Amino acid sequence: MSKALTKIDRKDAKMVMAHLYVAFVSxxxxxxxxxxxxxxxxxxxxxxxxxxxxxxxxxxxxxxxLVLTTFFIIGFQFAAISRTAGTLSNGIRKTGWAGFWTMLIGTVLAATMILLNEASVLYTFYAPLQAHFLFYLGLTLVVVGSWISCAGMVAAYVKWRKANPGKPGPLLTFMSVVNAVLWFIATLGVAATVLFQLLPWSMGLVDRVNVAVSRTLFWYFGHPLVYFWLLPAYMCWYVIIPKVIGGKMFSDTMARLAFILFLIFSIPVGFHHQLLEPGIDPAWKFIQVILTFMVAIPSLMTAFAMFATFELYGRSQGAKGLFGWVKKLPWNDARFTVPFIGMLAFIPGGIGGLINASHQLNAVIHNTIWVTGHFHLTIATTVILTYFGVAYWLVPHLTGRVLTKKMNRLAIIQGVTWAVGMTFMSGAMHAEGLLGGPRRSAFSTYGDAPQALEWIPYQIAQAVGGAILFLSIILCLIIFINLAFFAPKGEEEFPVSEASEHAAQPSPVFENWKLWVGITAALILFAYTIPFIDMIQNAPPGAKGFKLW
Structure with missing residues (x-):
């Protein structure tokens, strides 16, 4: 194997590290x-x-x-492409830098407005809450910058395909492109509401917005955003973890199929976030709930593939009995243990997601702090711990250093500490939510409510968990700084596993982008066209133009 495929080029590494610096400052x-x-x-x-x-x-x-995840994902995916498809060309690298600086400028603009208290509109920035126009402009630049970077990833993939006709794209590169395509399609919704509704509204060019259209466009984007976060974690689980434990990937084909299914089913499902909102026909809510449950299929496929990989490795090491293979896993290796904790958190997180997507059960927990507890299990544990596990080998690989035994032990402590803190905080959020505790609310806004006394013990437990989590963040930052600047010089592996010799070769149909993007577009048009027509035709009296306002 050539050096380009085993060690990331220094210029590529510099660009990736720039993204990671922003992520960890965030x-x-x-x-x-x-x-x-x-x-x-x-x-x-x-x-x-x-x-x-x-x-x-x-x-x-x-x-x-938004900021941490986007910068980390784009940096990681550029690293994955450079590692598996070869060193990036100068043009693609310039594209990556252009995307980076555009996103950074947008981040600074949006952050400045928030810090000036001109944009306290939460990360969902729903209308009728209104922010300073520079906040919306900043968000626009973040999205545009991410488009530029994703275009560079697609260009690198196309270049590899032209140089290797008839061959399946390297798996990590293929996965990165699927996520880039998902992001392109999903962000059309948030770009539309910001550019054509919120930005003109905040500048005083129009005096109102169609809130139903705005919220629907946001959630067209908001749910696939979850999979934009999750798929890089799946990249680690499918391709990197098997190499870390010393085994082989269970199935290249299953991995590609799972990613294609996420592309198809992750976007036309936004209405399950709007089940209690008026203005949307219940039939269309029901259809999108069905599509939402379809997303469980690739998740279950991934769980099967990962535990099959673990068991096959354990059996190869002489494990006996039903769970003897568990003892053979490298629990003393942070590159495995930290992401594995994230995998375990996805079990209750996934169950909570099914509850959130179910019309009847959602009515119990809608807009309660249960929902906050749910996404602290998914994004803030499953995804973020996997990102940390990736960073613990990626950062020294990029900086020419090594993960020392001391830092490895500290990383395991960091992962365990995170799990303990999140158990307190997320568990208390779920419990308070079942008692009706609202989300997005400070204590002082409902302290006089009759049921508020029931919530106090859970709020104190959340504070305890939050303090433990902050300690874990400090540990993570110590490790990151050490690996970036102070760890001993050396060569740290960028682990990429091979598929099992018993696995089938991936079919060329997975690379048929016209087919998969076409199916995705057809589902989106089916799921959203008639509801959007209803929202526009039945907009409040006095709305002008196309009734976006």
Missing amino acids: LAIGGLCGLLQVLVRSGKVQLPAGISYYQILTVHGVILA
């Missing part, structure tokens, strides 16, 4: 705001200097859910 800022939130909700802390609870809530959501 972790520090967003983590501090998260700690302040749970302390305020406990009723024991008041924010100084007139800082609003909703200001730090917006910072926490935007900088962790």
Whole structure:
């Protein structure tokens, strides 16, 4: 194997590290705001200097859910493509840098408005909450910058395909392109509502927006956003973890099929976030709930593939009995253990997702803090812990250093600490939600409610969990800084596993992009065309033009 396929080029590594620096600075800022939130909700802390609870809530959501994830994902996917499809060309690298700087400028604009308390609109930035127009402009630049970067990924894939006709694309590269295509399609919704509704509204060019259209366009984007976060974690699980444990990937074909299914079923499902909203025909809500449950199929496929990989490896090492293979796994290796904790968290997280998507059960927990607890299990544990596990070998690989035994032990402590903190915090959020505790609310806004006394123990448990999580974030930042600047020089592996010799070769149909994008587009048109017509035709009296306002 050529050097280009085993060690990422220094110029590519520099670009990837730029993305990771932004991601981990975002972790520090967003983590501090998260700690302040749970302390305020406990009723024991008041924010100084007139800082609003909703200001730090917006910072926490935007900088962790949008900024950290987007920068990390784009950096990781460029690294994956450089590692498996060969060193990026100068043109593609320039495209990546252009996307990076565009996103960074947009992030600074949006963050400045939030810090000036001109954009305390939460990370969902729903109308009729209104932010300064520079906030929306900043978000637009973040999306446009991500498009530029994703275009570079697709160009690298196309270049490899032309140089290797008839061959299936390298699996990590294929997965990166699927996620890039998913992102292209999904962000059309948020781009539409920002450019044609929220930005003109915030600039005073129009005096109203069609809230139903705005929320629907957001959730057209908002649910596939979850899979944009999740698919890089699946990339790690399918391709990297088997190599880390010393085994082989269970099935290349299953991995490609799972990613294609995520592309098809992740986008036309946004109505399950709007089950209790008026203005949407119940029949269309029901259809999108069915499509939402279809997404469970690739998730179950992934669970099967991963535990099959673990068991096959354990059996190859002489494991006996039903669960003897568990003992053979490398529990002392942070590259495995930290993502594995994330995998386990996805079991209750997935169950919670099925509850959220079910019309009857959703009615019980809708807009309660249960929902907040749910996505702290999924994005803030399953996804983020997997990202941390990736960073613990990717950062030293990119900087020419090594993950030392000391840092490896600290990384395992960090992962376990995160699991303990999240058990307290997310568990308490789920419990409070079942008692009717609202989400997006500071303690002071409902402290006089008759049932508020029932919620206090759970809010204190959330504060305890949040403090433990903040300690885990500090450990993570210590490890990141060490691996980036102070760890001993050396060669750290970028692990990429091979498929099992018993696995079938992937079919060329997986690379038929016209087919898969066409099916995705057809499902989107089916799921959204008539509901959008209804929303526009039945807009409130006095709306102008196409009744987007």
